[in-house]
Amino acid sequence: MKLFTKLATATALTMGLSTSAMAQVELEWWDFLAGGDGVRMKALIDEFNAEHPDIQISGTTLEWGLPFYTKVRTATAVGQGPDIMTYHLSRLPLALEEDVLTPITDAEMGAAGLSKSDFFEASITAASTDDGQLMAVPFDIHAVVAYYNKTALEGTEWLGEDGNLTGIDSIEDMTALLQWAKAEGFSDPLSFQSEGGGGTWRMFYTLLRQQGGEMITDGEVLAGDNMDKAVKAIQILADWRAEGLIPEQAAYEASVALFSGQKAVMHINGVWEVPTFKDSAADGSLGFDWFANEVPQMLDQPATWADSHAFAIPNNPNMTEEEREAALTVIGWMQQHSMAWADAGHIPAYKPTVDSDEYAALEPNATYASLAENAAFDPRSKIAGVASPVYDAVDNLIAPAIHGFLSAEDAAAQMKDQLQGLMN
Incomplete structure (x- = not known):
């Protein structure tokens, strides 16, 4: 007082x-x-x-x-x-x-x-x-975390004795888990909001930052080898989509429902969905044991959109x-x-x-509190952040590239040109 x-x-x-x-x-x-x-x-x-x-x-x-x-x-x-x-x-x-x-x-x-x-x-x-x-x-x-179906992963190489994810140290490891889940009957093994800028930006930016990539440096969008890292991040998601490992243009609510309905073995979304799954588990409507970890480090360094x-x-x-x-x-x-x-x-x-x-x-x-030390905040720029031109570029370019409508290279190049024009 x-x-x-x-x-x-x-x-x-x-x-x-x-x-x-x-x-x-x-x-x-x-x-x-x-x-x-x-x-x-x-x-x-x-x-x-x-x-x-x-x-x-x-x-x-x-x-x-x-x-x-x-x-x-x-x-x-x-x-x-x-x-x-x-x-x-x-x-x-x-x-x-x-x-x-x-x-x-x-x-x-x-x-x-x-x-x-x-x-x-x-x-x-x-x-x-x-x-x-x-x-x-x-x-x-608040960051994205990896929600997962503990019941489905029980006894596999990807669930440790402590109930946490394990053995996911590369893109190849994650792909192997998703391919296994597909074979086990999970129609969309990894769900996230894949139709637009919110969920897609968070996935793309996490993969970019796990490579040590920067979206904007010294006023330049995707300068130097950041362009190659952006292309790689987009291509990883596009390859998963081509294999049917992530959903086709899932709206936010649909992406959550895919996990709750046991169509996805993993769901990457914000920590704000923890109460949703807690409540569903408490009233018996979820039908499986779940948990959440920091998004695994699959590339060069730990990083999570936040x-x-x-x-x-x-x-x-x-x-x-x-x-x-x-x-x-x-x-x-x-x-x-x-x-x-x-x-x-x-x-x-x-x-x-x-x-x-x-x-x-x-x-x-x-x-998952460990991710606070690995939090990758949006670029410090007037064109970035919630409801920004960066989100619009993801909607208009990266999401279509993930779903096969243009190449990862073209999407990254057009995004660079579009956003660079807004920097001045």
Whole structure:
């Protein structure tokens, strides 16, 4: 609780007033969280409000993706943005160009009971400018993981005695597993959202980064041998598709259903689907034992596509000092209660939560928490991140190449040309 709040509370009690009669700081909150994420965040907001009669959050959930960020940009431009909001760190480069966020100082972090060292380095880097100025406070690291059918893999060379995946150290190893699953009757052995930019981008980028590849370097798209690495990543997925090892243009919901319906032995998707499979297993509708691991290292180095939900304070000239202090109090409280957010499958960015005994008992989260050290965030560019031109290029070029409509070489070359024209 802030100093001014303590003093106000003491004064009110001395005068015989209830704290509910005190002036409240009301914070307008915007987020883009729907489904299970939204339920959990609303519960956290309700708990915060109950504990803080001096600060009350009024929450609004807006449409995810481009509509959210367009609303933030236009509202901030006219001084009508929220006091605090959720933000994807992959969108930070564009936010810096549009000047929609305010910096958060080390002193302000301290006032919120936090320091940069409390967070995983990859998330703090993604939340900061190139010269180290913090622009948002990470709340989680959300990445893709490998969900798998433990029942089907029981007794095979790909399931260790500890119940974790094993023996998948190369593309060839993964291909062998998928070919075995195909022969065992799994029609689409590895499911993911294969029709568009979300799932396809995450698969492509994971394979690119596992080669040490970079999408954008020094303002150039796929410079040098990054082009060859991009072609290889696309070709791996195209070869799997040609063998019938991944589904033909599966929509998001269909890709999840393929795994739940035992048409796929493995499913690569975000950690946010952990509650889905937990709930299905609990009510008996899943029909098999499942688990999730970090996506196996199949190429030169461990890497997994990742992003972070973060808390940010918009560049609102009308914001008062009391409102800013209250927003920082909210941010600090949320980090200290981030175990509730971990229940949604996310890896908290706040390391004290991940290092806790309670988190260590949370599975499969504790097992795949290792990926926080191998998190491959989207390129730091105004054209990258959620609902960006990079995602559009994947929709229009990489996904068709995976499904045989153009070559991997042509897809990579056209993507380079298309995106390079947007860099200036």
